[in-house]
Amino acid sequence: MTYFEDFAKVCSAIEHISGSLEITTNVSNFLKEVSDEELPIVTRFIMGHVFPVWSNKELGLGPNLLYSAISRTSSLPVKRIEELIKETGDVGLALEKAILCGKTHLSLFSESEQLSIKEVYLRFERISELSGKGSQDAKIKNLQYLFSQAKPTEIVYLSRLAIEEMRIGVGEGIVRNAIAEAFGVPSELVERGILLTNDSGLVAITAKKEGKEGLIKLGVMINRPLRMMLAQIGAGINETIKEMGHVAVEWKYDGARVQIHKNENDITIYSRKLEDVTSSLPDLVKSIRTNVLTNCVILDGEAVAIGKNNRPKPFQEILRRFRRKYDVSTTAIEIPLCLNLFDILYLNGDSLIDIPLIKRREKLEKVCDKSVVAKQIITDDPAVVESIYNEALAAGHEGVMLKNPGSPYSPGKRGKNWLKLKPIMETLDLVVIGGEWGEGRRTKFIGSYLLACRDPDTEKFLPIGRVATGITDEQLEDLTKLFKDLIILENGIHVDIEPKIVFEVAFEEIQKSPNYGSGYALRFPRLVNVRTDKSKEDADSIERIEQLYIRQKGR
Template identity: 60%
Template sequence: MTSFREFCRICKIIEETAGSLDMTGLVSELFSLVTSEELPIVTHFVMGEVFPAWTDKEVGLGTGILINALSRSSGLSIKEIEDIVRETGDIGKTTVKALGKVSKGQVTFSSFLDSPAELSIMEVFERFRDIAHATGKGSQTSKIKHLQYLFNSASVEEVSYIARLAIEDMRIGVGEGIVRDAIAKAFNVPVASVERGYMLTNDMGLVAVTAKEGGNEALLNLGLQVGRPIKLMLAQVTPDIETAIRELGVVAAEWKFDGARVQIHKKGDTVTLYSRRLENITGSLPDIVSAVKTAVKADSAILDGEAVAIDEDGRPKPFQEILKRFRRKYDVQNKVRHIPLTLNLFDIMYLNGDSLIELPLQKRREFLVSSIGDSDLVHVDNQLITSDISQINCMYEQALQAGHEGIMIKNPGSPYSPGKRGKNWLKKKPVMETLDLVVIGAEWGYGRRTSFLGSFALACHDPETGRFLSVGKVATGISDEQLAELTELFREHIISESGTSVEIRPHILFEVAFEEIQKSTNYGSGYALRFPRLVRVRDDKSLEEADTLERLEDMYRTQRK
């Protein structure tokens, strides 16, 4: 059984390593070191997560609970802990410093004794699993006690990473790309097979242990499974319809609905719905669950669609109204009455035991149409196969007149590529250019906005390292009512505060419009947005869907031309 201290030793070296190739080698060494039972856990740990993204399990620890547990373990007051957080700007360093201040006479604390009992990787995971299972009355006290146990059982090398895992922010620069390559290196399997396995399972831990125990053959046998959501295929922006036709030729054009993405899993009479972030939202949408049971004729299927909230005139309601349905846990039936939804299906990835993702779009479309019966709430969206620009322009105008965002322009021969953003799916919207960026910080407001978070710091994503690189701040386009809602939304994700500045754990995306991209040495990305404006909060999207540094660079080059 591998000690947690050994895991932390390697993480410390990784954290101090700059080159991605060297980091890959270190992660590969770690994967080779641990047992098959520990491997999936370690795979998720190095990526800053405790459980696979597709599961319902989550640690559910905010910074407040963590600070409370740290206060009890160290004997310091919560205010003293918060002062250390402001000083260090890092919850891991804060934990080391706080526990290092413990009085030698404090008998309840054992962390920095000469020879503390070694924690194992499995024991740390099991404690986090117990924390995740703690619900209902008394759950917060239970979570704090489990954290106290970990802090009081850990060495100085370990407490920093325990704290970071608690809020799922490891800060060692290991992203999906490095983990993918490390699995291939550790177990001598092709990178392409690891990538394929991850696309089909959305679980890098499962892919790692499959590669170790069964090699390439076992990886190639991994497939879709009803009840295990996969990442959604993504689209990129096209500047105009003419460019799309020039690149693709004959296309499949569809409306781009002003709704929220939904992945539907059906097996017999069991229907499970997942949001764009792959969160289980089944309990929030009983009307859609009932409609899917009636409309989907297949015994088992995985489908892709868009849920749209409709007003009395048959026009789409604002996007934020839809999210009220998705977030609802109580008084659901009341929301069903006040915010009715329809489901527009546009793809099918799995049908009656067979994966369809490698089939061309047109063939998948045939399976989709034949699998859906008549329903008032579930529809297969209209699709136009053509290379005629005038016909596509007509569809575009019809979509806009109906109150939707624009159109999708797809390659009819393309496979379904989970988690991939490419030119097989293009979107055309009549708005100024936007980016989906991660909120990493904020500033407390002034005057009448003193109690609100006001200006928000934004970052793009570097998929290889998993890091978020700053691109500027946005404060425009936000009403007082929105500021109040955003302050509540981000409160549990605050990591540290210094004066009016707040560091926020990356978790929420903003869709931001802007006038142009400029080069800038003031931000980590090397770029800044000119006149950024908040369009909407995209808390339906996952961090991996944030726009990348590569996209910023491409957009900068395009605008220069």
């Protein structure tokens, strides 16, 4: 049995290391020490995840619940805890200080009462199962139990885990390399396993017990969503045809991405964030039952909200459908969805991701009615592509997708095999990490938001600028409500926000800047959409910022 204190000590050591290789070795050594039962838990914990990314389980613990739990444990008022957070600038360190300052359980602590890693996980699992009347208080009591059993150093990482923000610089890249180093397997196979299963814990235990052979066997499974293949901005029609030869042309729908798992009569629909949204989309479920003519399949596509004029409704209307929990049938009538399927990843026991797109397309057309299959034309004629592009725009959609007909399906990868062409200003998907309260009539609202891109190695978020343009007064109110429970720290007009919400932001230019941690700043940023269909892991990376900067300078 491994104690949570051991985990806390490893995290504390990592926080004081700057080199990624040394961090990887520390993580690797700890993975080797824990038991088989603890390994999947630890692998997720070290990145700040309690459950697998694809799991329906969620803690639902915001800062307010966390502060209430530590207040009850330490006997300090919540106001004092908030002051400690302002002083330290870190939730974990502030709550550790609260325990040390308050009337605590520490004098009664004994070695026999030490928390184990498994006990922490089971308590978090219990919290995730609480819902309905009285659930908030029950969650606080469960947190209070953990805090009352923990040593001060453990409090730091318990509290960060509770809001799933470890902030120790361990991201998927480091965990991938640590698993490879710990169990002597190729990092490429570890990465493949993580992309296919969305569960680093499963990959770690597979690497330990079954080695290279076990990782090779990991594959696509029904009802376990895999990451969606991504597209990057194309340079142009002529350039793309020159590079690919023939291209598979499809409309780029102005909709929301869906991944559909059909297992006999059971149908599950996952959003781009791999959240189960089936209950909110009964019309899509009905369409799938009618038009998908096979027993066991995984499909990739786009759901589009169609208006009375037969044109796509605004993206925010689609998100209303995905978020709806009540009056679902009524909303389905108000905002009907149309399904456009463009890929098939799994069919009756066989993974299809490694076969060429052109072959996957043949199978897709065989098992789905043509009414739900996105139109596709393969051509090497720029004029044909131009015509399809104009048709898509005239129909109210975003442009076209140009795909390599010979390409495999690469989960979670953004590469040159899928390119998007659209006429609008370049946009970035950035995580909101802070904000400022407004002035004058906007004093009750957060008036501007601090944005950050993602460092894929450490999973840290690097500031790149603020956005206040493109936000209406109505949106200001809605956004303030959205972010209110995510505020971690307030200092005057400035707020630190838990990084969970993604903004799609347009801009005129990327500039070098020493004022932000990314080293870049956006010129004239403007809010385009709140991408609640995307997770913080979907945010654009610092590498993409650098690529765009180089491209715009013509270097």
